[in-house]
Amino acid sequence: xxxxxxxxxxxxxxxxxxxxxxxxxxxxxxxxxxxxxxxxxxxxxxxxxxxxxxxxxxxxxxxxxxxxxxxxxxxxxxxxxxxxxxxxxxxxxxxxxxxxxxxxxxxxxxxxxxxxxxxxxxxxxxxxxxxxxxxxxxxxxxxxxxxxxxxxxxxxxxxxxxxxxxxxxxxxxxxxxxxxxxxxxxxxxxxxxxxxxxxxxxxxxxxxxxxxxxxxxxxxxxxxxxxxxxxxxxxxxxxxxxxxxxxxxxxxxxxxxxxxxxxxxxxxxxxxxxxxxx
Ligand code: BGC
Numbered sequence: 719x720x721x722x723x724x725x726x727x728x729x730x731x732x733x734x735x736x737x738x739x740x741x742x743x744x745x746x747x748x749x750x751x752x753x754x755x756x757x758x759x760x761x762x763x764x765x766x767x768x769x770x771x772x773x774x775x776x777x778x779x780x781x782x783x784x785x786x787x788x789x790x791x792x793x794x795x796x797x798x799x800x801x802x803x804x805x806x807x808x809x810x811x812x813x814x815x816x817x818x819x820x821x822x823x824x825x826x827x828x829x830x831x832x833x834x835x836x837x838x839x840x841x842x843x844x845x846x847x848x849x850x851x852x853x854x855x856x857x858x859x860x861x862x863x864x865x866x867x868x869x870x871x872x873x874x875x876x877x878x879x880x881x882x883x884x885x886x887x888x889x890x891x892x893x894x895x896x897x898x899x900x901x902x903x904x905x906x907x908x909x910x911x912x913x914x915x916x917x918x919x920x921x922x923x924x925x926x927x928x929x930x931x932x933x934x935x936x937x938x939x940x941x942x943x944x945x946x947x948x949x950x951x952x953x954x955x956x957x958x959x960x961x962x963x964x965x966x967x968x969x970x971x972x973x974x975x976x977x978x979x980x981x982x983x984x985x986x987x988x989x990x991x992x993x994x995x996x
Pocket of ligand 1: 825880881882883924925926927931932935
């Protein structure tokens with residue numbers, strides 16, 4: 719737990735007592751979001767892959783250390799039965815759900831002419847079908863439970879982790895960019911469908927954030943220099959930069975925000991190569 723996370727008081731966001739499920743929360747952006755929500759008094763379910771059990775247990779411990787409540791659950795978000803079982807366990811232990819953070823995501827880069835069907839399929843399965851399955855379970859629970867105006871103005875909140883690559887084409891990552899383009903229209907279609915039920919669906923589009931997924935882009939001095947050429951704000955993002963946006967989107971402070979994507983990217987999506995050119 720770092721000082722930024724500890725500074726999040728239980729009162730700032732009015733989230734205390736709400737229940738959240740975060741996918742892919744054993745490391746990187748998902749972990750930071752889980753810690754931030756935990757500090758804000760939210761009870762959290764830490765979804766992770768079986769091989770990340772130790773890391774997930776540590777995230778739960780860190781939340782418990784600040785007086786929060788969390789449990790870890792291993793499930794593949796692209797597996798319908800595992801997702802259904804995870805949501806059933808959450809309802810059994812915490813009673814309901816208020817916030818879903820669809821965060822799990824993977825990359826599998828290849829020259830397009832060499833990309834295998836399984837590379838294509840795996841990325842679409844985790845990044846897009848996983849969001850479909852988890853969002854469907856969340857929506858079912860929000861509709862079943864209905865409004866709880868004393869808890870939140872919205873009857874439920876879904877936050878999808880997209881990417882600047884829902885907008886910026888990405889050579890050698892066509893599967894990833896296609897999945898994130900899909901996330902954008904999945905998110906907006908859900909917002910349109912469920913706004914009348916007071917369910918809010920939004921997305922965060924991170925730029926380059928210092929996490930294991932893009933280690934090769936920041937690990938060496940040379941890689942970092944090349945990366946910073948793509949970031950007008952001239953620093954790499956940290957997982958907490960994204961967690962702060964997620965906290966706000968989960969809270970009633972953003973109650974009128976629905977069907978929108980927040981780009982949190984140091985202006986990476988402002989096409990920096992066009993500065994003084996074109
Ligand atoms: C990817 C990172 C990449 C960033 C900016 C993210 O969506 O996961 O690997 O560094 O976009 O290109």
